[in-house]
Amino acid sequence: MLALAVEANYVHWHEINPDTHEPTHVFMSHPEAVKLFRAYPHVVLIDSTYKTNTYNMALVKVVGVTPVGSSFLIACVLIPSESEEGYTWLLRKLMDILECTGASPSVFVTDRELGLVRALRTLITETPHLLCRWHVNRAIESRALLIHKTVSYKDHVLNNPETGWWNVIDATSEEDCNKAWSVFSQNLKILASYVSRTWGEHAKKFVLCYTNDYFHLGNTATSRVESAHSLLKAWLKSAHLTLDTMWSRIHSMLEGQHSKIRKELQDSMSRPRITQRLFSLLKGKVSTKALEIMEDELKRGVALEVGWELGCGCVLRTTHGLPCACTLVDLKNNGSRVHLSDIHSFWRTLEYDNQEAMSKNDNDMLEELVDKARQSDSVYRKVFLEKLRDILHPEDEDILAPAVRENPKGRPRGSTTRNKSGFEHTIRKYGTPSTDTSSNVQHMIGDFAAGVAGAPLERNFTKGLISTWVKRYGVPEEL
Incomplete structure (x- = not known):
């Protein structure tokens, strides 16, 4: 696993239990994902999944958003449990990637995992935290x-x-x-x-x-991470992989993901879809996704003109950094056009390879440390080199496979499907909610079918149907 990290130039960190020599925390970020994150740090979605490795460690996925609307996997992180300590370690490493850029996320989006909520509240005090609606x-x-x-x-x-x-x-x-x-x-x-x-x-x-007061680009749920879970498990194809095999398959998945994102960004520059004069100044300079959103917003504005009392709301300017309905309608009616300065820089950043990887201060500090090491006693030079070697060649460390953890979250043992949520268990017990006011009738029909299926003999049909009815609805008042 760590050999792959070095060979493929991953940004990676790990923690080792000094007593057992087993890894307890592992953070891996593909070099292309690091570039993407530094270019598009605005929205960060975090969620965990289980049963991806034979050691039953939680796999936390950190997902970002590109200006073409694609998701990208910022990092995959293994932690022993979903504790505040584990998530605090993850968040510190995540923010270290951005440190050289001076950028920070606009929002974090998660579910109500208490360890993660506490870690965000303690560590990320300046960035809004949204819960999945x-x-x-x-x-x-x-x-x-x-x-x-x-x-x-x-x-x-x-x-x-x-x-x-x-x-x-x-x-x-x-x-x-x-x-x-x-x-x-x-x-x-x-x-x-x-x-x-x-x-x-x-x-x-x-x-x-x-x-609506936050720049979240329409991400108020963790559905992007849920989709990433599904894609990842399709690539893994097993719940009992070693760390080496798991990371190798994740790496292959990421290579394909990054190729697709590059093509989408290139298409925005070389094959822009401009449908009207209003957006002509943006040709090849903003993403196709931004144009699609503004087209839809313009249609909403035109519809609102019939009954303007409904109000524009002017939300898109804040949540997406794009002109809202009333602005677009005014520009169109006046024969004006949307200018590039009206568009948030997120939508205008269609190349991400030119991100500064290290600040001048960091470069100066590195040169200063190397000079001091050269001038120091041979004992200190040896310590310096050993520390540097441990960082650059973690695969040489004496690391054992993690111990298998008991009773992890996730799907039942041996199953390829996840555990049902509390909502799904409730629905299974009481029935599927319906917006149709005749839903009781629908369930009566379902009960009828269940009664038929559950009656081994024709003469037991009525008895089986009545039993099912009473179990769900109670004894009718007429009886």
């Missing part, structure tokens, strides 16, 4: 179903236009959010108590009126 909503849907025990809960509890949860999380102003919460908590006291207790302190990390 999808995970938040799933958790609340699951709790609502447990409380109300009805398959139509989504209509009556969450999607209700007057009292529903979506009125809270999708509120576009703090005033609207407070009003929606007041109504929600009065009508659904038990569920509101859970939301307040579990998610209240994190509200500014996922409620729309707050997240």
